Amino acid sequence: MRSRDSFPTPEKPSKRRICMSRPPDSPTRSATSPPGSNGGAPKGPALWAVAGGKGGVGRSLLVANMGIQLARLGKKVIVADLDFQGANLHTYLGIGRPAKSLERLAEEKESSLASLLLDTSVSGLKLLSGAPQSFAPNQRERILQRFFGQASSLGADMVLLDCGSGRGGDVLDPFRMAGAGILVATPEPASVESIYLFMESLLGRVFESPLSSDDQEKLEIARCLDEGAGEGRSSFRAALERLRGEGETRLVDRIQESLRPFRLRLIVNQIRSDAEAEIAPMLRSGLDKYFGLELKCLGCVEYDLSVQQAVQKRKPLSQQYPNSPATQGIERAVSTLVSPSRAASGEALLLHRNLGELDLYRLLEVPPGASSKEIQAGYQVLKRAYDPENSFRHPLLSNSQVQRLASMLEAAYRTLIFLETRTDYDRKLVAQGVLQADQVKASEAEGTPPARPPTPPTPETVSAVPVSARDDSQQAPVKEAAASRSSQVPGEGLPVTGATLRQHREAKKMALETIVEKTKIRPAILEALEEERFADLPEPVFLKGFLRQLAACLGLDPTVICREYMRRMEPPAAQDEPRAQ
Missing domain, CATH: 3.40.50.300 (P-loop containing nucleotide triphosphate hydrolases)
Incomplete structure (x- = not known):
């Protein structure tokens, strides 16, 4: 009996000839089904x-x-x-x-x-x-x-x-x-x-x-x-x-x-x-x-x-x-x-329009509703990519071609980064049918948040007691408690130990299973880490990576957590040596 994961043996191998100078007529998928998907009725892998x-x-x-x-x-x-x-x-x-x-x-x-x-x-x-x-x-x-x-x-x-x-x-x-x-x-x-x-x-x-x-x-x-x-x-x-x-x-x-x-x-x-x-x-x-x-x-x-x-x-x-x-x-x-992707059989290629005919959003590779921060971040990546001095570039193209493209990107960025010029440009795209009206409203609203409702002025009260004579003893415990709470974090006021890491995890109400799901670290390793069973932990090269993942998941500084925890695993003589210096 054949197992579930076995592969059937074909009754007769195909004798079909395939021209080496062009792709075959897709013997493994239908003509309308994009590669990577099986279309409606699967015809092959x-x-x-x-x-x-x-x-x-x-x-x-x-x-x-x-x-x-x-x-x-x-x-x-x-x-x-x-x-x-x-x-x-x-x-x-x-x-x-x-x-x-x-x-x-x-x-x-x-x-x-x-x-x-x-x-x-x-x-x-x-x-x-x-x-x-x-x-x-x-x-x-x-x-x-x-x-x-x-x-x-x-x-x-x-x-x-x-x-x-x-x-x-x-x-x-x-x-x-x-x-x-x-x-x-x-x-x-x-x-x-x-x-x-x-x-x-x-x-x-x-x-x-x-x-x-x-x-x-x-x-x-x-x-x-x-x-x-x-x-x-x-x-x-x-x-x-x-x-x-x-x-x-x-x-x-x-x-x-x-x-x-x-x-x-x-x-x-x-x-x-x-x-x-x-x-x-x-x-x-x-x-x-x-x-x-x-x-x-x-x-x-x-x-x-x-x-x-x-x-x-x-x-x-x-x-x-x-x-x-x-x-x-x-x-x-x-x-x-x-993951399922949109079928591209009926879509036009990127080549169907000249580069200079693309709208500025498409040129900067950002969506029309992008915020100013997103436009700026996207432009910075493109600016580095099309810098003629960049080492990661097409080796056959001249500096002049790269510079022309960089100039186009800079002009597009200067138009979209300022609200006034972007609004005018968006309105032109709406008139041409390229953008929808709701996209223009989103861009116009950006950078001009609604005004806060006016708050009635509160009369200024002057204390009859001089400032130097006020009793702040009741406020001191509150400040000390707030400072104490802010310092009760492993690596920031608390030592980095397995116990403090467990306490911090429990304070954030994160179950061990949640950490496992997010970091893909095995439960046995996490338990050994929190209980400081050093003999059951993996080699240091892997443990450092696990500590960084755990710290990031708990909202702690990965560098500090990794350094301090690894220090606890060192022999006492090795821990005292830096202090002696």
Whole structure:
């Protein structure tokens, strides 16, 4: 009897041929159903290809652990290692030398994908392992033909493809053929540049089939015409605007139609600070302004030492360290990925209008009802993103192009940040039918709060007793009690101990289960922490993270709580040493 999470074996593998120069006719989903969803009647799994443009961004680790998290949500998941140059996805799943791999397809020893699926330690998760050696171009083509031809019969809900690193055809083809891709970046200039260069190469691969050689030449000429000093290429979006201005509307329509099926997502890995997390909105804005493509961010994954320890132990991160910050970041990204999203089949692409024709709200990437603080915060991010001296920028564009875009953003900001000019602009948008009247009222009301009702003046009373002679003894206990209450906080007047942390939690009427739900820290660890059973606590590198999470949940200073509690765990001699100095 087959178990609930088993995958059915297809009766007969598909013999369908797939052209390598264009995406397949979506054998895994209907034409109107966006990637990542199963539409009305599911015809196959949702395919998500994962690539990063360069190595070292944690792509394979993310694929493995995203598969684990999806399986925990009750999905039937397959993770496929399509890294044709260095397949190692099995390592991140805790599997040694795979018994079966795609090598059998390349050597034509096997024709069925389902027979190559390997069980993992996670129920509902299967692995399609890659081969340790590299493949010849004809072997890669054969593997991709059979993979995408049989994907609809694998009986899975989702398939994650590890596409490898680089910008060669062996990476671009599976990413393009999947139709839905997840880009992985790290907060490093080289990684951000690789994302932009990957998109440039991907677009070139996409247009090989739908565009004739003459059309491709027209597009290339439009991209080579830089309005600045000529030290760079025009952005893809600027090139389409130039073609549209020259009357090449049919060519622009064909280009847009070729890009319509694509859905792009982003994960920023190895984040150490909030400043590094700004890479996500910068890349999202860059793909909008430079390529006219929508890039939705799934989330950021923190830099975590537990990742290295899990890899060294050859154990899946999500199983070995389920409460680590990196695991929680991956869990949040998966939740965003599977959350229902608006179907985009009938929506116009961002490319359908020139950049200069967009309204100022759309240009600054803020909603029409945004407050002044939101407009200012959004502009500051864009200002840093389009600074010509910024290290995280498109490497092929000239400084003059970036500066022109920065000038457009500054002009939009100056119009929207002042109430008078914003009100006039909103009224124009209402007259044009772009905004609704209620949105204008919201913006007009901002910054001009309703006047307070007048309060009757109270007659000034003069005490007959001199100030120096007044008895404030009754007020002193009240002040002392207030000061005492404000100081009864661990780390601020109270020592940081397990008992004081428990008392503070109980004073805030937070049950232990509430802390567990918010921080994902196991109850046994929280109990050992409050009872100061140091022998039952995890290693310091993980305990520090738990202490910071607990402090943030309780409204305490994470740095102080972590430092003082870790100090209590030190031997007495180590505690006295700083005082002796």
